[in-house]
Amino acid sequence: MEIEKSKKILIVGLGLLGGSYAQVFTEKGYEVYAITRKQSTIDYALEHGMIKAGTTEIDTEMIAKADIAVFALYPHIFVDWIDANGKYFKKGAIITDVTGVKCAIVDEIQSRLPEGVEFIGAHPMAGREVYGIENSNPAMFKGANYIVTPTAKNTEYAIETCKAIGEMLGFANVSVISPQKHDRMIAFLSQLTHCIAVALMTCNDDANLCCYTGDSFRDLTRIARINEDMWSELFMLNKDMLISEIKAFEGELEKLRRSMETDDVETMKKMMRLSTERRGMFDKKLS
């Protein structure tokens, strides 16, 4: 489906992702409004033609006008925001987000919204190790995955609207899965990888390493430059799944280490062949 051009869009939290969403909605001809923390962000967005208007205050009229609202905030700030201001949304408004965990927030948000205002979770699997509207760029959505995470409470209309947003943003692949499945996937694909990158950086304090490194280490630690407030919150909100994924990974790494300790080259090669075979599926399709 296509979202009607008359729909008014509200972005709450105008950073790397929020800013990129704003650019696309504006380019496609929608009226885009923004509520964010800093006036300098609003100024930047206005100067670059990303939004029609924006404010750092809780503008109840702006909230009431929104047909679709996208939240790009830290999880706990998102919940608090809805708690305080969810009541200002009009009946029929659809609210979505970019939050990296789902089980911990979906019920919280849905239960705080007034009758007729619907929250449908989404997770754009795109990001960068930099932050802020100055770094926003819809090009990062190209070839990437977008995940919609409905619950039994969601209408078909909201699910279709949310999928349409992902397609409009330029994602190559839009999937619909449960919040539970999302959180297990993300524990493995995103949170575990961030844990690995951090542990790689903290386990060796040789200051000269950068003179000897190759691309493999640079690639594995690109995400080691990490926002500790955001990621510690995401980890703690999904900690059971994440701990279980870390343990599974620890088991495989130990298996590989033991193959060296016991000169079991065949097990080592077998793991490498499986790894090579599976990795082929993960290339980004940029065509």
Next chain:
Amino acid sequence: MEIEKSKKILIVGLGLLGGSYAQVFTEKGYEVYAITRKQSTIDYALEHGMIKAGTTEIDTEMIAKADIAVFALYPHIFVDWIDANGKYFKKGAIITDVTGVKCAIVDEIQSRLPEGVEFIGAHPMAGREVYGIENSNPAMFKGANYIVTPTAKNTEYAIETCKAIGEMLGFANVSVISPQKHDRMIAFLSQLTHCIAVALMTCNDDANLCCYTGDSFRDLTRIARINEDMWSELFMLNKDMLISEIKAFEGELEKLRRSMETDDVETMKKMMRLSTERRGMFDKKLS
């Protein structure tokens, strides 16, 4: 120093790296010869003007003509090759390599060469997850690190020649360290990262993962597409150092996991801050 233009260069093993070396030496005006396994590789190199001549045979005249020889072979094939043919090099010839481990081969090679033929180890920290001369491209050396690993047996002239090769190839940074220090560095920077990538790919068999992944997982597993013969050999030749680096990493990952299990957010954030701070040093300098 600059290497005299009259010097004849021999590349043994014309793959991704050997082919890239050949291109640079030829572009700079040197006569480049090649010995490699397949005739199709020689044909490709000749068609693309990468070499002056090449053969799949042991051409003793070609070997005797070389002033500088670069070996890009699997470690055990390199040692066997020198064992059989090292005697054909002329006095004064300098031999270097691209091998990913040093302690296990440097003495082996040096002890097999005739008086007056000098081996000086080197490791270009550049590579790709693809192979073969068709993928060779000296652009991969730009911004990268090149490591020279002399022993007490090496002359100043050989060390300077080897450094000059690294600079000529376009590496941003040329370092000189011992084979022992090299092997410890590489166990951490390159071999451990490959182990992690393999374990990440083998620890989850969900075939749908590719629909939900983001760039962090793609980046961490780029090198999971791995040549099992080459890497199992490199791992086994450096296994003591590699096992010790895997254990150090396992310890840090466990520390991070325990911080989740005990709700110790402060330890988690502290690791993330250290990680962020250290990662800043590793960016490639492409200026």
